[in-house]
Every structure is written in C-alpha cells, then in structure tokens.
Amino acid sequence: MQDTHSRRRLPEVPPEQSQIAVLQATVERLQAGFDDSTKAKKEWSAERTLLRAMVDHVPDALFVKDLQSRFIIINRTVARFHGLIDPDEVIGKTDFDLHTFETASKFFEIEQRIMQTGSPMIDMEEVVIDRPTGDTKWLSTSKVAMRNDQGEIVGLVGISRDVTVRKRDEILREEQAHVLEMIAMNLPLEKVLERIVLLMETQLQGVFGSILLLDPDGTHLKHGAAPSLPAAYNQAIDGTAIGPGVGSCGTAAYRRESVIVTDIANDPLWVDFRELAERYELRSCWSTPIISHLGAVLGTFAMYSRDIRAPDVWETNLTGLVTRIAAIAIERKLAEDQIIFVAHHDSLTGLANRTLLKDRLVQAMLQTERYNPCVSVVFVDLDDFKSVNDSLGHAAGDQLLKIVAGRMVDCVRPIDAVVRLGGDEFVILLVDQPEGTDAISATLDKMRMAIAEPISIEGRPFHIACSMGVATYPNDGPDAEALLTNADAAMYKAKEAGGDGFQFFTAEMNVKVHERLALQDAMRDGIGRSEFYLVYQPQVDIQSGRIFAVEALVRWKHPVRGVISPNEFITLAEETGLIVPLGDWVLNEACRQNKAWQDAGLPPVSVCVNVSARQFQDKKWTSHVTSALEESGLDARYLELELTESLVMRDVDQAIVTMKELQALGVHFAIDDFGTGYSSLSALKSLPVSRLKIDQSFVLNLATDEDDRTIAAVVISLGQRLNLKVIAEGVETNEQLGFLRDSHCDEFQGYLFSRPVEAAAIAALLQA
Ligand SMILES: Nc1nc2c(ncn2[C@@H]2O[C@@H]3COP(=O)(O)O[C@H]4[C@@H](O)[C@H](n5cnc6c(=O)[nH]c(N)nc65)O[C@@H]4COP(=O)(O)O[C@H]3[C@H]2O)c(=O)[nH]1
Numbered sequence: 001m002q003d004t005h006s007r008r009r010l011p012e013v014p015p016e017q018s019q020i021a022v023l024q025a026t027v028e029r030l031q032a033g034f035d036d037s038t039k040a041k042k043e044w045s046a047e048r049t050l051l052r053a054m055v056d057h058v059p060d061a062l063f064v065k066d067l068q069s070r071f072i073i074i075n076r077t078v079a080r081f082h083g084l085i086d087p088d089e090v091i092g093k094t095d096f097d098l099h100t101f102e103t104a105s106k107f108f109e110i111e112q113r114i115m116q117t118g119s120p121m122i123d124m125e126e127v128v129i130d131r132p133t134g135d136t137k138w139l140s141t142s143k144v145a146m147r148n149d150q151g152e153i154v155g156l157v158g159i160s161r162d163v164t165v166r167k168r169d170e171i172l173r174e175e176q177a178h179v180l181e182m183i184a185m186n187l188p189l190e191k192v193l194e195r196i197v198l199l200m201e202t203q204l205q206g207v208f209g210s211i212l213l214l215d216p217d218g219t220h221l222k223h224g225a226a227p228s229l230p231a232a233y234n235q236a237i238d239g240t241a242i243g244p245g246v247g248s249c250g251t252a253a254y255r256r257e258s259v260i261v262t263d264i265a266n267d268p269l270w271v272d273f274r275e276l277a278e279r280y281e282l283r284s285c286w287s288t289p290i291i292s293h294l295g296a297v298l299g300t301f302a303m304y305s306r307d308i309r310a311p312d313v314w315e316t317n318l319t320g321l322v323t324r325i326a327a328i329a330i331e332r333k334l335a336e337d338q339i340i341f342v343a344h345h346d347s348l349t350g351l352a353n354r355t356l357l358k359d360r361l362v363q364a365m366l367q368t369e370r371y372n373p374c375v376s377v378v379f380v381d382l383d384d385f386k387s388v389n390d391s392l393g394h395a396a397g398d399q400l401l402k403i404v405a406g407r408m409v410d411c412v413r414p415i416d417a418v419v420r421l422g423g424d425e426f427v428i429l430l431v432d433q434p435e436g437t438d439a440i441s442a443t444l445d446k447m448r449m450a451i452a453e454p455i456s457i458e459g460r461p462f463h464i465a466c467s468m469g470v471a472t473y474p475n476d477g478p479d480a481e482a483l484l485t486n487a488d489a490a491m492y493k494a495k496e497a498g499g500d501g502f503q504f505f506t507a508e509m510n511v512k513v514h515e516r517l518a519l520q521d522a523m524r525d526g527i528g529r530s531e532f533y534l535v536y537q538p539q540v541d542i543q544s545g546r547i548f549a550v551e552a553l554v555r556w557k558h559p560v561r562g563v564i565s566p567n568e569f570i571t572l573a574e575e576t577g578l579i580v581p582l583g584d585w586v587l588n589e590a591c592r593q594n595k596a597w598q599d600a601g602l603p604p605v606s607v608c609v610n611v612s613a614r615q616f617q618d619k620k621w622t623s624h625v626t627s628a629l630e631e632s633g634l635d636a637r638y639l640e641l642e643l644t645e646s647l648v649m650r651d652v653d654q655a656i657v658t659m660k661e662l663q664a665l666g667v668h669f670a671i672d673d674f675g676t677g678y679s680s681l682s683a684l685k686s687l688p689v690s691r692l693k694i695d696q697s698f699v700l701n702l703a704t705d706e707d708d709r710t711i712a713a714v715v716i717s718l719g720q721r722l723n724l725k726v727i728a729e730g731v732e733t734n735e736q737l738g739f740l741r742d743s744h745c746d747e748f749q750g751y752l753f754s755r756p757v758e759a760a761a762i763a764a765l766l767q768a
Pocket residue numbers: 537552553554565566567570583586609610611612672696729730731732749750751752756
C-alpha cells in the first residue's frame with residue numbers, strides 16, 4: 001500500500017485558476033503547432049521539446065486526446081499514475097486500455113460531449129484506481145476542447161490533480177460527524193461500532209477492522225463489530241480470553257497497550273490462533289485497547305491485513321482517532337444501560353423493582369394468551385420484620401433483606417422473577433405454571449422453609465417467617481394491576497391467619513378489597529365533611545368512685561351506613577396514613593371539649609387521647625400537640641396521651657425523647673393494652689409514664705380464668721413497684737370490679753360505670 005501519510009505532505013499545487021491557465025497555455029501552444037503546417041520541421045521540433053519539458057514539470061496529470069479520446073500527448077505524472085515510466089507507452093491508448101470498463105466509459109462519454117458541444121468541464125471530481133497500489137484515488141479534473149485555426153474541434157486537453165488526501169480528510173470528517181450523530185441519537189451500539197469500523201476501512205484500503213467488547217465477566221472479549229471479516233472468523237474469536245499471550249486483542253486488553261503483530265505466522269502471541277488466521281489469509285493484526293475516560297478497558301480495536309506489515313504513521317494516528325470514538329460510543333451505552341438498570345432494579349438487593357415487574361408481568365400475560373400456561377403473582381411480606389429492623393438497626397435489617405432476597409431467588413427458576421417492591425415487600429412472578437395449585441404450593445413451601453432457616457447477623461441468630469398471597473392469571477384478575485391487588489389481598493389473609501404461610505386468592509377476598517378501597521375513599525371524604533365526632537368514657541377511682549378522667553373515642557357517622565366503630569376504620573386509617581389528619585382532629589377536639597367543660601365550671605378532669613404509631617413517628621407530632629393545647633387553652637396536665645405498649649417498644653430510645661419533650665410541658669402518658677407485649681422492666685422504668693392500662697382481654701375473664709387473674713395481679717403489683725397508677729379497662733361486672741379492688745387496682749373504666757357517651761352526657765355525669 002502506498003504511504004498515504006507521505007502523500008499528505010506533498011506541496012499544495014496552486015489553486016484551480018492556475019490549473020486552467022496551464023491548460024489554456026497548453027492548448028494555445030498545441031494549436032499553434034497544429035495550425036501552422038508550413039512551419040519549418042526544425043522549429044516545430046524545438047518547440048515540441050520545450051513543450052515536453054514544460055508539461056513534464058507540471059505536478060498535475062496533463063494530457064491531450066484526439067477526437068476518439070486516444071492519448072496523443074501526456075506528461076510523466078500520467079505515466080506514473082498508470083505504473084509506467086515512459087510516457088510514450090500511453091500514447092495511442094484510450095482509457096479503456098488503462099481503467100476499468102465502467103470508469104473508462106464514463107470518461108469517454110464526458111469527453112465526447114465536450115468535443116461535440118465545445119463546453120469545457122472544470123474541476124470535476126473523478127474516482128479512479130491507482131494502478132501500482134490498487135488504491136482508490138480522487139482526482140479533480142478539467143477538460144477543454146481543442147480547436148484548429150478554423151475553429152474546428154480536433155481533440156481535447158485535460159489536467160487532473162490528485163485530491164485524494166483532501167478528499168479522504170473530508171470523508172473522514174463527514175463520517176466522524178455521522179458516527180457522533182449516531183451516538184447522540186442513541187442508535188444501537190452494534191450499528192455504531194459497525195459504522196466506525198467501516199469508517200476506518202474506507203480510509204485504509206486492504207485493512208479489515210474488528211471491535212471486540214469486554215464481556216460483563218471482565219475476563220473475556222465478545223464480538224462487537226467486524227463487518228468485513230468472515231462471519232466464521234468472528235464467531236471463532238468471540239469469547240477470547242484476556243491474558244498475556246492471547247493473540248493481539250487478548251494481549252492488548254491485558255497489557256492495556258497496543259499490540260502490533262506484523263507477522264501472525266511467526267509471532268508467539270498467535271500460537272493458539274495461527275491456524276485460524278491462516279485459514280482466512282490474515283497475515284498481520286494490530287490491536288489497540290479501547291479505554292474509558294476513567295481508564296477502564298472497554299474492549300479492543302483491531303486491524304487485520306493480508307500483508308505482513310506494520311501500520312504507518314497515518315494508520316496509527318487514525319487508529320487512535322477511531323478507538324477514541326469507539327470508547328465514546330461504548331461508554332455512552334454502558335451509562336445508558338446503568339441508568340436503565342437503576343431505574344428497573346432495587347439498589348439494596350439488586351432485584352427487579354416495581355417498574356420492571358409491570359413490564360415482565362404484562363409480557364408473561366401475553367405469553368399466556370398465546371401458549372396457554374398460567375402466570376402466578378405471589379405477594380410476599382416478612383412477618384414482624386419491623387420489630388427485627390427496629391431492634392437490630394437499619395444496617396442489619398438491610399443485611400437480612402439481602403439474605404432473604406437471595407434465598408427467594410434460589411428457590412425459583414431463572415425464567416421466574418423476584419421483585420422487591422420496597423421495605424419488606426416482595427413479589428414473585430412464577431411464569432409458565434401448570435394449572436392447579438400443587439406446583440405453586442410446592443415452590444412456596446420450599447421458599448417458606450428456606451426463608452425460615454436461621455440467619456446470623458452480627459453473630460446473633462435470627463428467624464424470620466413470611467406471609468404470601470397468590471393470584472393467578474387469568475382466573476384471578478384480568479390485568480397486572482388487578483393481579484397485584486388480589487395477590488396482596490391474599491397475602492393479608494395469610495397474615496390474618498397467623499402468618500408463616502400462604503393463601504390463594506378467592507373471589508370473596510376481592511369483595512373485601514373493594515370494600516377496603518371504598519372505605520378508604522369514604523373516610524377521606526368524611527374527614528373533609530366533618531362526619532367524625534367524639535364520645536367520652538369516664539375513668540373512675542375504685543376507692544372513691546370519683547370520675548378523674550375521660551377517654552376520648554372517635555366515631556364516624558357515615559351518611560349511609562350510620563355510626564361506624566373505630567375497630568372498622570382505625571387500622572385502615574393507620575395503613576393509609578389518614579390517621580395523621582384524623583388523629584390531629586381528635587386531639588384538637590378533645591382539648592377544646594375538655595377546656596369547654598372546665599370553662600362551664602365543671603370539676604376538672606383529664607382527657608385521654610389514643611395515639612397511633614403513624615402519629616407518634618411523625619416528626620411534627622410534638623408541635624401538633626403543643627398547638628392543640630395552645631389553641632384550646634387547656635392546661636397540659638389535663639391531657640393524657642395513650643400509647644400502646646408495642647408502639648413504644650418499637651424504638652424505646654426515640655419514644656423516650658419524644659415523650660420527655662411533651663412531659664416537660666406537663667402532658668401525661670399512659671400505656672394502653674398493657675400486658676399484651678413483652679416490655680422489659682428496665683425499659684418500662686425509663687419511660688415517663690404515669691399510668692398502666694390492663695388490657696380488657698385480661699379483664700374479660702377475670703372471674704373464670706386463673707391465668708388472666710394472675711396476669712392482672714402481676715400488672716397491678718408491677719405498677720405499684722414502679723410507682724405508677726394502674727387502670728383496668730373493659731370492666732363490665734361487679735365480680736370483675738371486686739377482684740380488681742381486692743388486688744389493689746387503683747382505677748377502672750367500663751360499661752359497668754358508663755359506656756362511651758357524648759360530651760353533654762359527660763357534663764351531666766361530672767355535675768352529678
Ligand atoms: N366490650 C367492652 N368494651 C368496652 C368496655 N368499656 C370500654 N370499651 C371499649 O373498649 C375500647 C377502649 O378503647 P381502646 O382500648 O383505646 O381501643 C380503641 C382504640 O384503640 C381505637 N380508637 C378509638 N378512638 C381512637 C382515636 O381517636 N385515635 C386512635 N388512634 N385510636 C382510637 O379504637 C379502639 C376501639 O375503640 P372503641 O370501639 O371505642 O372501644 C373502646 C370502648 O368503647 C366494656 O366494658 N366492654
């Protein structure tokens with residue numbers, strides 16, 4: 001191949017105008033020679049020698065042709081172009097003797113037109129094959145008709161300048177812009193890489209490019225693009241290992257530097273691939289690693305030649321350029337893949353997320369329609385994860401989630417999907433399932449047992465169980481949304497049944513789901529429409545029989561269903577977060593009412609308000625309490641907040657901080673449902689609590705159940721030891737009251753004294 005680089009440094013020939021001037025001068029001189037047939041032969045010969053010297057010194061190709069487009073005069077540049085030394089060898093020949101038929105026909109046609117019309121052709125771009133090298137050359141050619149003194153056209157004069165270098169630069173710039181545009185337009189990486197290889201190949205004839213990409217395993221190279229190499233060769237080198245002696249590419253990626261193998265047949269790096277290369281007549285291979293802007297190897301760019309040779313300076317520079325463009329394209333794709341991955345996966349476990357789940361589920365449903373197997377959606381929720389998380393801390397909780405996620409993945413097939421929705425909620429997509437529940441039951445049992453295996457975190461063993469709900473397409477829902485909702489409903493059923501198990505969705509659950517959704521909407525509207533009101537239940541001192549406090553209990557007067565008990569809506573309000581605005585309203589109303597009783601001159605009593613977990617964890621909660629007191633003008637000592645035992649024990653340290661802030665204002669605290677949890681005595685001691693409430697479930701059977709009597713007695717004595725008041729709730733009978741009095745319980749609340757009643761009834765009771 002010709003040294004294109006050295007060609008690039010040829011002195012620039014004067015601009016086109018001078019080309020035409022030379023042409024015109026030549027035509028005139030020649031016309032003079034033809035015209036004056038009487039001129040002395042000697043003179044003409046001298047003239048001719050001079051002319052010859054002149055045309056030979058022109059660096060452009062200069063030629064004269066007769067009417068049949070036969071060369072009659074040429075300069076040395078033309079001869080050289082055709083691989084000849086003596087210009088006379090070309091004389092008498094036509095382009096058909098020197099070029100391909102196609103090229104020659106094109107020239108002939110144009111020249112005949114010039115000679116017929118007399119109109120010149122100026123600076124026309126021509127593409128020809130350079131005889132000695134076989135390279136493509138671009139010429140800028142002008143051809144002018146030649147006339148005798150009668151003005152008749154007797155031939156033509158032409159001049160061609162080699163503009164290959166300029167043309168290649170132009171093509172390179174255009175191609176480069178095109179590739180960058182493809183990258184910017186996010187076209188598939190294979191297409192972009194293929195274009196880069198072709199760009200290089202148009203610049204360097206006789207060279208075949210190949211891009212290999214780093215495999216995700218980081219130790220191999222996979223096929224990227226090599227449009228001009230035989231497919232079988234590309235296939236054979238796909239998956240080449242990266243290592244110190246693995247051909248040009250494997251070694252270049254390993255060494256992170258270019259590896260130039262000039263003679264494949266004799267280079268030790270090619271020992272294992274020599275035969276393969278020989279089969280495809282590949283003699284040399286120069287490979288350059290493609291490096292990211294952070295210095296990571298992204299792949300290799302190789303150039304193969306059928307000759308034993310090294311790249312020249314121009315080829316080396318061009319390799320640098322295309323390798324950089326390839327790096328941009330690959331990096332951009334990797335960044336895009338990363339963005340897509342992040343958007344579709346959970347960062348903690350690496351599992352697919354909700355977005356990807358919807359895609360996968362829709363796809364699986366389409367498959368089902370076509371091929372008939374079933375798709376099951378399994379909603380998984382870990383039992384009691386919150387308390388594990390709270391007691392262990394979030395880092396350990398995260399670790400547990402990762403372990404559980406891994407166990408789930410191990411229990412399903414690669415075609416299934418395990419998705420993390422957030423928190424401790426997962427969804428498993430079991431595709432291609434046979435009809436019936438047996439296969440799914442077996443998988444879920446396996447998963448349940450795998451999850452239940454002990455987990456060691458920070459050296460401590462943990463056991464975690466899970467509840468699962470299954471909905472199967474198409475029977476349990478027509479679309480992704482319905483399937484997920486129904487699997488969720490089935491999961492709740494499994495939780496209600498005590499957890500650590502699974503439930504299949506049934507139509508009955510669907511009714512419940514709809515009811516829940518309707519209730520949720522109605523509750524939201526109800527808050528806005530003031531459908532909620534409070535009733536109050538007196539709390540009485542057992543010894544004196546005096547009312548010392550009232551518990552505020554919320555009621556909902558539904559426009560259609562009438563009064564609804566909090567047991568029906570508080571849990572839902574907690575799950576949906578509606579408890580926060582509702583709880584704020586209860587707090588404000590209870591404070592306002594208590595202040596109103598006091599302002600009416602009634603004996604002051606405390607008002608007890610139930611606080612749910614969502615409210616207590618709300619960062620703004622203390623300020624809500626403060627403003628309820630400020631707005632009502634109620635003295636803080638007349639407000640008691642009831643927290644459940646389990647709520648406080650979730651995060652004892654935080655609970656103490658919050659409670660102490662409010663205690664400083666004068667607010668009192670009671671622990672509701674006491675005895676249902678497992679509060680440690682030391683935790684209890686550190687809480688700023690004034691009162692313990694014995695849960696009504698222990699009070700209910702005081703007369704008959706020895707265990708409940710024991711528990712009630714223990715709570716009472718515990719309260720006494722901690723210097724706390726103890727109140728029993730749900731007291732309905734004198735028998736119960738008798739037992740409590742005998743056990744030295746301080747206070748009670750229950751139907752025996754009064755049901756929860758409206759504010760006016762409390763006023764009457766207090767008056768009495
Ligand atoms: N069988 C029987 N029951 C008795 C007796 N004496 C009182 N009760 C009922 O026992 C419940 C006591 O309230 P709780 O344990 O705080 O339990 C409450 C409380 O946890 C929650 N709740 C009520 N109002 C609110 C509120 O404003 N905010 C929050 N967060 N929860 C509330 O709803 C639960 C149920 O409230 P209610 O239906 O009003 O039910 C009340 C009350 O009417 C009795 O002698 N026998």
